[in-house]
Amino acid sequence: MADKAFVGTFTYRMFVGKNVGAGQITVNANGTYQNAVTVLNTTKPEDADKAAVISYSLATGQLQSLYGKEYLNPKNLLTVDYTVHGQNQARRLAQRVTLWTNGKSGDNINLARARIENTNAQLIYYSKDYTPWPKEGLGPVQSGMAMSKADAAAPSIPTIYTNTLGAYRSIQKAPVQSNADFMQLIGAISDAHRQNVGQVAVDFTDMYGAGVKPTDYQAINKDGSKQALMQYVFVVSPAKVVEGASYIISTQSGDLLVFGLLGGKLYLLHQPDHDSATVTWMMMPDVDLTVPPLQIRLNPGI
Structure with a gap:
């Protein structure tokens, strides 16, 4: 990455359809990235802390620099869908795990083209898959989502898959x-x-x-x-x-x-x-x- 401002882990907040969502992007110095998205079963941002998790997904891929912007080209997308009704936050029960891939055999990941821009004051994330929370963005940039620096990076796709399967088997044994x-x-x-x-x-x-x-x-x-x-x-x-x-x-x-x-x-x-x-x-x-x-x-x- 020529612009070191893009390197690191960042969080952002948005609506996914009508549901509240939380995103976390990690961009590496070699230009690879992973973008984690948590979707909650609430339409009210103030209820996010107590809402059940509808799904958790992690996309990985490579950034492509065009016109001073960094575009996200996804290669893999793992999505975990959970039982929402009466969800136990401490022991979430997975219903479905789906892996989509993009490659020589075809593009299967149905995500809108997304990009990150550096306004010199802040990084802004743009994607037509998501809508910013009210008053999110920087100044006139209301169509994008302001990215905030974070510490911990999201786990890898194999780790998420292994942990999900392990948690499911644990609940199977003692539901x-x-x-x-x-x-x-x-x-x-x-x-x-x-x-x-x-x-x-x-x-x-x-x-x-x-x-x-x-x-x-x-x-x-x-x-x-x-x-x-x-x-x-x-x-x-x-x-x-x-x-x-x-x-x-x-x-x-x-x-x-x-x-x-x-x-x-x-x-x-x-x-x-x-x-x-x-x-x-x-x-x-x-x-x-x-x-x-x-x-x-x-x-x-x-």
């Missing part, structure tokens, strides 16, 4: 260690079955949460005795309200489905009488609690 894990697993199962858990349709886009305690849902057997407390519990909205369905629990917050886990078995809370506070757990024997298979693809559609 549920918390309420958040439980909700994430059921969210992944519902994604794999068109937003259904067994015969029950769920709606993770409405109300859901893992911040409840098993003791909040002490249930009663038909004979009036107490049922065993669930190990893990979470709540989610039904996709449709079925008239007279005892498994839809009426609360002050609205109609909810309450799922419980005990001894490796899935339970759904029922309310036999909607004018009564009495509830009882009923097992859902038709639901396989296995983590859905991780999809690994190379240049799909080719």
